[in-house]
Amino acid sequence: MMVRGRAVRMTLAAMAAASMIVPLAACGSADAGKTTVDGKPIVKILVVQGTPQLPVKDMQWAKDLEKESGAKIEWKTVLDSAWSQQKNASIAANDIADLNIRAYRPEDAAQNPEAFEDFLADLDKLPNVKAFFDAKPTAKKYVDVDGKMYTLPSDRGKAFAASGQHMLINKQWLDKLGLDVPITWDELTQVFEAFKTQDPNGNGKADEIPMNLAPLPAESLGGWSNPFLFLNSTGIVTHYNSGPSQQGYYVKDGKVGNVMQTDQFRQVLDYLASLKKAGLVPSDWVTASSDVYRSRNKVGGSAAQVGAIFGWDQSGFGNIGSELANQYISIPVPSAPGVSADETVWDASGISGANEFEDYHMSMSSKAANKEACLKIIDLLYSEKYSVQQMWGSFGTYLKQTGDHSYALTDAMKKAQDDQKVPALEDRLAGWIPDEVTAEGDRNADSISAVDKANDEQYRNIGGEKNYFPIYVRLTVDEQNTVTNNNTTILSTVLPLIAKMAQNGVDDASWNTLQSQLESLNLQQNIDIWQKAYDKVVK
Template structure:
């Protein structure tokens, strides 16, 4: 997932978009497919695309018009915004209103639980040579989406430039330099740096307005998410993967054994560390529930307010090249007390593939009226030519420039369209893949996230491979998904208020023991056993 999280539409807008989606899906009529052709005999293929609000409609993108011409089919594009689709996906599955092709709409679990509605693309690989080449170069991508030998969805790859975690720790280097401080390498050093940020006016405006460390609020329905303060678990040697997956629910792997961090002394240590920050005024006192996290980072101008943060990259503070953005650097996470630098690790989302690959970018209806035409379109989408244009924009319109064999340049025109929130590309929503042999110059997002990820090279090596993290292809069966989800609903509703309080005020033996008792009562061990079974099946 890209850092450009889709904007939420609310109220009437969301309802309206959802209503249009239902109308569009009903119009597809996939439950009773017949041979659909135009008056001049062209096959008609309906494609549903889940888009972001910063993109123009796909039907207006030049590369999409070129795709239609090259495919020889008449493409009927149906678009829906993310939030509307989140509200209506289950309804579409229940009614079997599935478009011929679907981009970023259904994941492997959706398809496995409604298998009769989707085409098993493993049976069509002879007509999908570009997809076959993708899987040959990136076998992990196929393992990511294949369920019990069936291939109901195809993944995407944004390319090697995104083989990085989406989680990074940034600190204001300008403040460090002004105060004569080194980059902190331990918790004790970090605490002293944050205390100096609080008391020594590092932004030089004569006001006590500095936020030494800005923390993202805790969720209520799971343990952790993007930019979670529980990234400090890596300081203790426990590997997180907060781009997504089971570690957001607290599960982790150590020497091939699955556990849950909520039952560890390391988790208690992190809770007490966060509580110390709160008591000493080193973080906003309302951080646990505040919705001001982003606003506090992006104050504009050239006077920074925040000293340290967990985020995607330094553009958390402003556009690339802005006065604030240039004040920050990424740093390895400091080690916890008693933990050596060699034992300190970092979030494994990148090395696991969770940033480069996504698993829900193409699904085909089993009732597609013009199957061969639909497969031809899929194969074209997964070509180098159309994968890159989906990601960056049309070559014809000058958003992307071909500079040689497998080499391209993103132009300033594409950057301007992105800044204007009028992207003429699908960006990270592409149904395609960018091969390792492709070089793209000018992708500021890839360049930036790759750059900040360099700080963690040694900490990634300290992880020690798949025995200590979840590969992206570890997946639960449909029945196990239901069991885990049902357990999680009761579990997190109960324990997150307890955890939120301890993160603010610290742990006591009574509060900690109460948490452990609740975890046991609410079937956490059953979930651990289920994830262990899935891990063993996928890895061992």
């Protein structure tokens, strides 16, 4: 008994000692990973990058940022293709880096608010971000969601206050055949017929594709380079860089509707089908892969095969300035029958800010170990000094400062871009390019500004926010869930029928079936939700 009692007393003593040690061990564990051995705060930054970009940790500006911030920065690069599969898992596991560039959207944070820092409470410590918002109030409205700001936007500069959508046509072919730029659908069809039959590329082969249409997406109605950009010919404004327009929602005189219920949509479907019937577009355009679509634009070297496309700019045909790309110009979208030139509009993505700004270029974990260091890094990133280097490459090798707010890209940077080994974040920057900044040799900015001028008059025809969704029209989490669930059911049901009509034309039976499906699948509920959100911010 004596031995057993002694053992019990020893066990109790050991437990008491252990209870005294635990807080010390916990404290040591909490500090692990927060600072280096020499006391520098450690900040982990996740960057979602594209395949043409070099890892950010190897960029000189990133090394300079680390030195100036006084922190030890641990960079982690994830490619877009991988991140799309990792994002939701990272949120579910609360495995969120201290800072995240182009990773989490406002909707992600709104559904998981406890995981992300609300930047509204930190703006006094972010003077460069405050200056950005003062200069660009639209950018602040874009990310201020119901009094919370879980993400910060980017601004790649005023040159990108342009749509990402344009109609491009082969000017060399027009000139060779003595044709004017078409201004109506009838004229456009006549041009395409000439492209098909009169050998404009001069190779003696009937290999011309008068218009190369992008395939219809499987999960949305509209989107990048989408053939339903022809809706603008009818007076309905698209907004295909982002937002509800991609699901068919539009605004006319302040009233929200869905294009799938309009006569104009039927008119566009019939026109697309007529182009296919006449052999003026690829017979498989609806279902062709994106790779096939893109490759057709670049076939033939300097002897083009394609007459026209919807696209970003001439880079759809090769590097800007190449012999093939130089054959193309942007044109105003031709007017549909019965629509006058002053009623014809163009995609509003540019004038709304959806091309200049993106709303998810910086987020911060609410559990960031070194909050003050994180905020200092963010503010440095949004300075002009680091914004321009994120956009165009590090000073010295890739970018030179030529004056106050003026810069020039070096030949080394242009070669890196052409070689698809870009030493910059470019449009993925977590920063702000102020309006007074100029960058000589920025071919991307120069090109998008130039092609967008063709649509100036059609932008004026839009008539302001009464006819499109501003980028800061937002839904609540519950509204977003309802709309998303409805859209999934609606589009999975109707897109196959729409694809058939785009190829074969619209008969009354098919059109009536489409309308019946839309009415039965809660489309009106979504329209009402978007109307409420629109009315909330557009006065």
